[in-house]
Amino acid sequence: MKPYERNPLHHILPVLCLALALLLGLCPLLVSAQTAPHGTLKIKLFKSGKADATLICTGTHAVLLDAGEVDDAEDILAYMAQKGVRKLDLIILTHFDKGHAGGAAEILRTVPVARVMMPDYERSSPTRDALREALEESRAERVYLTEDTAFTLDGVAFDIITARRSYYAEDEDDDFSLVTRLTHGENTLLFAADIMSDRMDELLQSVMALRSDFLQVPDHGRHRERTEAFLRAVQPGMAAITCSKKNPPSDEVLAILRGMDTRIYLTMDGDIALQSDGQAITIKQ
Numbered sequence: 001m002k003p004y005e006r007n008p009l010h011h012i013l014p015v016l017c018l019a020l021a022l023l024l025g026l027c028p029l030l031v032s033a034q035t036a037p038h039g040t041l042k043i044k045l046f047k048s049g050k051a052d053a054t055l056i057c058t059g060t061h062a063v064l065l066d067a068g069e070v071d072d073a074e075d076i077l078a079y080m081a082q083k084g085v086r087k088l089d090l091i092i093l094t095h096f097d098k099g100h101a102g103g104a105a106e107i108l109r110t111v112p113v114a115r116v117m118m119p120d121y122e123r124s125s126p127t128r129d130a131l132r133e134a135l136e137e138s139r140a141e142r143v144y145l146t147e148d149t150a151f152t153l154d155g156v157a158f159d160i161i162t163a164r165r166s167y168y169a170e171d172e173d174d175d176f177s178l179v180t181r182l183t184h185g186e187n188t189l190l191f192a193a194d195i196m197s198d199r200m201d202e203l204l205q206s207v208m209a210l211r212s213d214f215l216q217v218p219d220h221g222r223h224r225e226r227t228e229a230f231l232r233a234v235q236p237g238m239a240a241i242t243c244s245k246k247n248p249p250s251d252e253v254l255a256i257l258r259g260m261d262t263r264i265y266l267t268m269d270g271d272i273a274l275q276s277d278g279q280a281i282t283i284k285q
Contacts (some may be wrong), residue, residue, distance in 0.1 A: 001022045001235035002261045004161075004201065011099065012169075014095060015130075016129070017255050026146065026270070033139070036101055038155055038184060038185035038276075038277060038278025039058070039059045039140050039154055039155050039156075039280075040059065040154055040275060040276070040277060041056070041057070041058055041182070041184045041187075041274075041275070041276040041277075041278075042056075042273070042274070042275050043055070043056050043057070043059040043189070043273070043274040043275075043276075044079065044271060044272070044273055044274075045073060045081070045216070045240055045242065045267055045271065045272040045274070046068060046075060046271055046272075047267045047268070047269075047270050047271050048068040048069065048072040048075070048099075048207065048242065049099075049243075049244035049246070049267075049268075050099055050220050050242070050243060050244050050246070050247040051066075051069045051072060051098075051099030051100065051102070051242065051248070052065070052066040052068065052094070052099065052100050052193065052194075052216075053065075053066050053067055053068035053072050053076055053103065054066060054191065054216070055079065055080065055085070056156075056182070057083075057085065058154035058155070058156045059110035059153075059154035059155075060153075060154055061089045061090075061153040061154055061165040062085045062087070062088050062089055062199075063088070063089060063090045063091075063092065063153070063158075064076070064079075064088050064090070064091045064092070065092045065094070065180060066093060066094055066100040066101070066104050066193070067091065067093065067100070067101060067102065067104040067107055068099065068100070068102060068103045069098055069099055069102035069103060070098070070102045070103055070104070070105075070106065071102075071103075072103045073102075073103035073104075073105075073106035073107050073110075074106075075105060075162060075222060076103060077106075077110055079110065080111065083092070086111065086112075087111055087112040087113070087114070088107070088111060088112070088113045088114070088219020089114050089115070089153070090114065090115050090116075090117065091104060091107070091108075091113055091115070091116045091117070091140070091179060092114075092115070092116075092117045092180060093116065093117070093118045093119075093131075094119070094158065094179075094180070094191075094194070095118075095119055095144070095173050095174065095176050095177045095178070095180075095193065095194065096118075096119075096123050096125060096127055096128045096131065096173060097173050097174070097194065098125070098126075098127040099125070100132055100193070100194070101127050101216050102127050104116075104131050104134065105130040105131050105133070105134035106134075106140045108110075108135065109130075109134055109137065109138070110133040111141070113138060113139075113140040114140060114141065115140055115141040115142075115143060116135065116140045116141070116143065117143045117145055117149075117160065117178070118142070118143070118144055118178075119144070119145055119146065119162060119163065119176045119177070119178050120144035120145060120146045121163075121166075121176045122158065123173060126257045127136045132217075135171070145160060145178065146162065147162055148160060148161050148162055149162075149221055154189070155184065156182055156184045156187075157179040157182065157183040157184075157185070158180065158181075158182060159180070159182075159183070159208075160172045160178050160180055160183070161178065161179040161180075161203070161206075161208065162178060163175060163176045163177075163199065163202075164202050165198070165202075168196075168198050168199075168260070169198065173194070174193075174194035174195065174196050174199075174219065174241075174258040175191035175195060175196050175198050175199045177192075177199065178193060178194050178218065179191065179192055179193060179194075179195060179203065179263065181208075181212070184276045184278050185276070185277070185279055186278060186279055187213050187276045187278060187279070187280070187281050188211070188212040188213050188214070189214040189215075189216075189274075189276075189281075190210070190212040190214070190215050190216065190234060190236075191216040192215065192216055192217065192218035192219075192230075193218065194218060194219045194220070195218045195219065196218070196219060196224050197225045197244060199227040200218070200224070200226040200227065200229070200230040201226055203230070203233075204226070204229060204230060204233055210230075210233040210234045211233070211234060211235055212234050212235075212236055213236065213237050213281055214236055214237070214238045214239070214240070214274065215234050215236035215238075215240075216239075216240050216241075216242070217231075217239050217240065217241045217249070217253065217257075218230070220241065220242055220243050220247060220249065220255070221242075221243055221248070221249025221250060221253045221254070222240040222249070222250055223250040223252040227252075227253060227256070228252075228256050231253070231256050231257065231260070232256075232260070235260060236257075236260075236262050237262060237263065238263045238281065238283060239257055239262050239263070239264050239265070240265045240266075240267065240272050241253075241264065241265070242265070242267045243266055243267060244267075244268045245268050245269050248266075248268065249266065263283070265283060265285055269285060270285050271285070272284075272285050273285070278283075
C-alpha cells in the first residue's frame with residue numbers, strides 16, 4: 001500500500017466501535033426499561049358467601065373494596081391484623097346493600113380510615129343507617145361520587161365508574177353500584193360489583209375499554225339479559241365469582257366463561273388471593 005493511501009477500514013472502524021459501544025452500553029438500559037419493576041399489587045377476595053369484600057394492598061396503601069355483611073367484619077379485621085395493616089387509606093362502598101356495606105360500620109369503629117367513597121343516591125335501610133352513624137363518629141372523609149373519578153396509589157391506577165342515571169327499572173341499589181377498574185403495569189382488573197343489564201349496557205356503549213385480564217363477575221354470577229354481551233366484551237383470562245353453596249353462580253354464566261377459556265374461581269371454595277407484578281397475575285386459592 002502506498003504511503004499516501006488510507007486503509008479502507010479507516011472510516012469503518014470508528015463506526016464499528018461506536019456501534020459496539022452502543023450495543024454494549026445501551027442494551028442493558030433497554031432491557032432494564034422493559035423489565036422495570038411496577039411493585040407488587042396484592043388483592044384478597046374474602047370468602048363471605050353472597051357478599052363482596054376485597055382488600056387491595058398497593059405497597060404503602062390499603063384499600064377495602066366493599067365490606068361484606070356485618071359478620072364478615074371480624075374476618076376482615078383479623079386478616080388485616082395478621083398482615084400488619086393497621087389502617088385503611090380508603091374504603092370504596094360500591095352500593096349500600098347489606099352484602100357490600102354491612103361490615104363497614106364495625107370496621108370504621110375499629111381501625112383508622114382516611115376516606116370513604118360511596119355512590120350518591122338515597123336509600124333508607126338498617127345497613128345505611130348503621131353506616132351513617134359510624135361515619136358521623138369516624139374521622140373519615142366522606143366522598144359521595146356523582147361522576148367518574150381516577151387516582152393512582154403506588155403506581156396502581158384506580159378508575160371508579162359511576163351510574164349514568166338517577167333511576168333504574170331493576171333493583172336500584174344494584175345498578176347504582178360503583179364499578180372499579182385497576183391498571184397495574186400491563187395488567188387490568190375489573191370489579192363489577194352488582195351491576196345488572198341496564199348498567200352493563202351503559203358500559204358496553206361507553207368509550208371505556210372493557211377488555212380486562214381479571215374480572216370480578218357482576219351480581220354474584222347471576223345470568224341477566226346483557227350478561228353474555230358484557231362477559232364477551234371483557235374477555236377475562238381469569239374470573240372470580242363471589243357466591244355461596246346456597247347461592248351458586250348460574251350454569252349459563254359458567255358455560256359462557258368456560259367457552260372463552262376463562263379460569264374460574266369461586267369464593268364458596270375459599271378466599272382468593274391475587275398478586276400482580278405489573279406483567280402477570282397469579283392467583284391462589
